[in-house]
Amino acid sequence: MTLMTALIAGLVLGGTYALAAMGLTLQYGIARIMNLAYGDMIITAAFAAFVLQGAAGINPILGLLIAVPGGFLLGYAVYTVILAPLVARAPNRGVLEVDSILTTFGLLFVVQGILLVLFGSNYTSYTFLNEPVNVLGATIAANRLIALILALGLGITLYLLLTRTRWGTALRAVAVSPQSAQLVGIDINRAAAFAFALGGGLAASAGVVISMYQTFTATGGVVFTMKALIVVIMGGVGNLVGALAAGLILGLVETLVSTYADPGLTLAATYAIFLAVLLWRPQGLFGRAVR
Amino acid sequence: MKSLKDRLRLSTFAVLAAASLATFALSAADAAAEERKSIKIGYAVSKTGANAGGAAMTTIPNYKLWLADVAANGGLELPDGTKLPVEVVEYDDRSSAEEVVRAVERLAGQDKVDFILPPWGTGFNLAVAPLFDRYGYPQLAVSSVTDKAPDFVKRWPKSYWFLGGGRDYAGALAKMAAAQTEAGVINSKVAMISVADGFGIDLVNAARPAMKEAGLEVVMDRTYPVGTQDFTTLLKEAASSGADTFVAFSYPPDTFALTQQSQVQAFNPKVLYLGVGAGFPTYGRNLGPKADGIMTLGGIDIKNERNMAYRERHKALNGEYPDLWGSVITYASLQMLADSIKRVGLDREAVAKELSTGTFDTVLGETKLEDNQLRQLWLLGQWQDGNLVGVEPADRPGASKPVLPKKAWQ
Numbered sequence: 010m011t012l013m014t015a016l017i018a019g020l021v022l023g024g025t026y027a028l029a030a031m032g033l034t035l036q037y038g039i040a041r042i043m044n045l046a047y048g049d050m051i052i053t054a055a056f057a058a059f060v061l062q063g064a065a066g067i068n069p070i071l072g073l074l075i076a077v078p079g080g081f082l083l084g085y086a087v088y089t090v091i092l093a094p095l096v097a098r099a100p101n102r103g104v105l106e107v108d109s110i111l112t113t114f115g116l117l118f119v120v121q122g123i124l125l126v127l128f129g130s131n132y133t134s135y136t137f138l139n140e141p142v143n144v145l146g147a148t149i150a151a152n153r154l155i156a157l158i159l160a161l162g163l164g165i166t167l168y169l170l171l172t173r174t175r176w177g178t179a180l181r182a183v184a185v186s187p188q189s190a191q192l193v194g195i196d197i198n199r200a201a202a203f204a205f206a207l208g209g210g211l212a213a214s215a216g217v218v219i220s221m222y223q224t225f226t227a228t229g230g231v232v233f234t235m236k237a238l239i240v241v242i243m244g245g246v247g248n249l250v251g252a253l254a255a256g257l258i259l260g261l262v263e264t265l266v267s268t269y270a271d272p273g274l275t276l277a278a279t280y281a282i283f284l285a286v287l288l289w290r291p292q293g294l295f296g297r298a299v300r
Numbered sequence: 301m302k303s304l305k306d307r308l309r310l311s312t313f314a315v316l317a318a319a320s321l322a323t324f325a326l327s328a329a330d331a332a333a334e335e336r337k338s339i340k341i342g343y344a345v346s347k348t349g350a351n352a353g354g355a356a357m358t359t360i361p362n363y364k365l366w367l368a369d370v371a372a373n374g375g376l377e378l379p380d381g382t383k384l385p386v387e388v389v390e391y392d393d394r395s396s397a398e399e400v401v402r403a404v405e406r407l408a409g410q411d412k413v414d415f416i417l418p419p420w421g422t423g424f425n426l427a428v429a430p431l432f433d434r435y436g437y438p439q440l441a442v443s444s445v446t447d448k449a450p451d452f453v454k455r456w457p458k459s460y461w462f463l464g465g466g467r468d469y470a471g472a473l474a475k476m477a478a479a480q481t482e483a484g485v486i487n488s489k490v491a492m493i494s495v496a497d498g499f500g501i502d503l504v505n506a507a508r509p510a511m512k513e514a515g516l517e518v519v520m521d522r523t524y525p526v527g528t529q530d531f532t533t534l535l536k537e538a539a540s541s542g543a544d545t546f547v548a549f550s551y552p553p554d555t556f557a558l559t560q561q562s563q564v565q566a567f568n569p570k571v572l573y574l575g576v577g578a579g580f581p582t583y584g585r586n587l588g589p590k591a592d593g594i595m596t597l598g599g600i601d602i603k604n605e606r607n608m609a610y611r612e613r614h615k616a617l618n619g620e621y622p623d624l625w626g627s628v629i630t631y632a633s634l635q636m637l638a639d640s641i642k643r644v645g646l647d648r649e650a651v652a653k654e655l656s657t658g659t660f661d662t663v664l665g666e667t668k669l670e671d672n673q674l675r676q677l678w679l680l681g682q683w684q685d686g687n688l689v690g691v692e693p694a695d696r697p698g699a700s701k702p703v704l705p706k707k708a709w710q
Binding site: 121129131132134135149263273 | 347348349350352353355356357493496522523524525527528529530532533534536552553556557560561563564565566577580582586620
């Protein structure tokens with residue numbers, strides 16, 4: 010396998026990681042909710058895509074148009090109904106973090122339970138766009154390429170929105186300092202709810218795309234949460250570009266290690282980089298030093 | 301004085317009444333022990349967590365089907381011809397080994413069930429085997445693949461092992477590949493990958509010497525961590541290794557990913573052998589004619605009418621056909637349990653002896669254990685025209701001939 014093929018395979022794999030992590034970084038960075046049920050939101054979207062594809066015959070690309078707004082609304086509802094009261098009563102960030110971890114840990118089991126009742130615990134998969142595509146001499150599956158394109162597209166669009174618009178500036182202000190943001194007239198509760206909902210929408214897009222090529226089960230959400238968490242922390246909490254870059258780096262490293270060293274070492278390599286980043290840049294690759 | 305006498309009489313009467321009440325209560329308890337109303341059967345199985353996918357495929361639907369069949373039959377039959385309904389105690393072990401041990405402990409010690417059905421998975425069955433032994437329950441360890449079954453039978457005399465060991469499956473694969481090499485259909489090179497976890501490690505450790513003994517040359521031997529979903533590099537390496545035989549001792553998600561990615565990579569080995577998951581009914585249905593030629597563990601004899609009837613009943617109750625490896629064996633093991641109870645009653649010692657020595661008429665046909673192990677197994681199957689048919693052992697009645705080389709993906 011040539012270096013070029015390995016690089017492209019790595020970027021495509023990384024695209025999945027980045028896509029899965031961007032929503033979590035918004036939820037954690039701006040809404041300040043460490044959402045342990047994030048992976049289960051991904052799985053919910055994967056099942057939605059499965060149902061749309063199987064029962065309604067809607068292909069997953071069109072399914073995105075239904076699942077992403079659905080994820081957004083679900084995220085909004087979860088924030089306003091379950092999490093907003095916690096935010097309101099938390100005296101400081103530490104308390105909120107503990108409360109939100111406990112709450113979303115419970116939410117994880119609620120979502121998982123509902124999925125188990127609806128779909129059982131079987132492995133679920135379907136085939137969509139499992140066609141070879143030639144990119145610079147490397148053969149990759151079209152469905153995985155979509156994940157990369159979507160990750161790059163969404164990541165860059167959201168980055169531009171966050172940095173170039175008034176609305177984005179307000180969101181970033183909330184991320185940096187919620188107290189000060191209030192002083193300049195930003196409704197931080199609305200901003201946080203919006204960021205959390207946006208994260209839900211991104212989780213849904215990741216779920217739909219992942220369902221195109223990966224087998225999933227009702228109880229498999231925690232794997233996605235873990236991977237996304239690693240990417241988020243590596244990239245810097247709340248940093249979209251960081252999540253994008255960290256996801257791609259992780260994919261590249263895994264593929265290169267598997268090509269040139271041993272496939273058995275991919276997990277070890279993942280955690281080695283994670284450890285290295287934590288040791289030398291605890292704020293993440295793109296994060297700013299903690300104030 | 302009179303009043304005192306009366307009082308004395310009264311109290312005597314009270315004592316007598318209390319005593320008679322007590323004897324009545326005692327005799328009632330005796331009657332309950334003699335005339336039991338139901339048979340309690342308990343089990344702990346992974347309904348959630350990492351093992352839920354496997355348990356939901358091989359174990360839970362068959363427990364449900366058997367319990368439904370028993371209920372439809374009016375209960376479990378005892379030697380005197382009476383039938384007692386089954387009372388079920390079910391626990392979710394949440395895919396945690398500690399939890400399954402605790403649950404079995406509870407079933408035996410607190411719920412005092414009459415029989416305990418085994419959990420899903422090799423590791424979990426080994427984890428609870430000492431408990432089954434200590435409390436004297438027969439253990440019908442179906443979903444366990446282990447080469448050490450003969451040792452376990454010595455250690456735990458009431459344990460029964462139904463699915464063979466890694467050496468059986470790897471040996472059957474090597475035998476088939478060697479025969480095909482001899483016939484000039486494929487070359488003698490083999491590329492192997494395996495998941496770095498229980499099943500993959502067991503199978504690949506058994507496969508290495510088996511391949512060597514059969515005169516095959518292993519040109520690639522790689523392991524990958526659990527959860528790997530991208531096999532691009534491994535498939536590329538296998539393609540360039542020059543091997544005609546590609547073997548993956550994989551778990552279901554890996555099996556599905558390997559199937560999809562080898563199509564994308566146009567990876568066309570002449571023998572394509574995949575691990576757990578390639579025997580799932582959805583696997584053959586999703587792939588359609590593309591599945592033809594793929595080999596895996598297990599298989600069935602499609603000419604066995606009772607097995608085919610069982611498959612239809614399984615679908616009617618659970619909404620899905622059973623998998624083509626362990627499911628039918630799970631159901632057969634439960635039939636053996638019911639038959640043993642019918643022959644010798646609820647005494648666990650006698651039931652255990654009957655399971656060891658008796659001959660049973662199950663969905664598999666005539667079934668008899670050898671040294672507490674089921675040895676009439678399909679060790680290698682191949683998808684042919686939408687069915688996973690058994691091809692090894694080739695001398696077993698009902699065996700199909702392997703069709704090789706596998707056609708290229710379309």
